[in-house]
Amino acid sequence: MIETVIRKRIEILVDSPLVRRVTDAIDKAQITGWTVLPVTSGSGRDGRWREERVMGTDKSLVLTISSVEKAEVLVDTLAPMLTSHGLLLTMWDVEVIRGERF
Structure with missing residues (x-):
């Protein structure tokens, strides 16, 4: 069986004009990737x-x-924006393969 590791999956619902601020915060946290969906x-x-x-x-x-x-x-980093800009942030544990990528 393939080995998995536990990581955090984070979803942030944000007004589109603020996406850049959120992705900049992700980059600042040294998280290696993100995806934006309409x-x-x-x-x-x-x-x-x-x-x-x-x-x-x-x-x-x-x-x-x-x-x-x-x-x-x-x-x-995003905590102040949760209230001031109405962000919705959810986070939970997920199992991933190739955990070193995250």
Whole structure:
């Protein structure tokens, strides 16, 4: 059987204009990679919403996987933005193959 290791998967829902700040924070935490996906609609505490490029309120989902230590650095860096910019950050354990890549 192939050996796996535990890493942290982090997903950050962010207004698209702020994606660069989030990816810069990922880079600063020395996490080796990230992916940005467009998000077209959703529902939350404030109700339903849809992508609105005209108003500049479209959202993106930033995904990354890292070691526990690097994940903690990222969360500490982004913590002030969670409230001030309404980011939604989720993090959980995942099993990965080739753990040295993360």
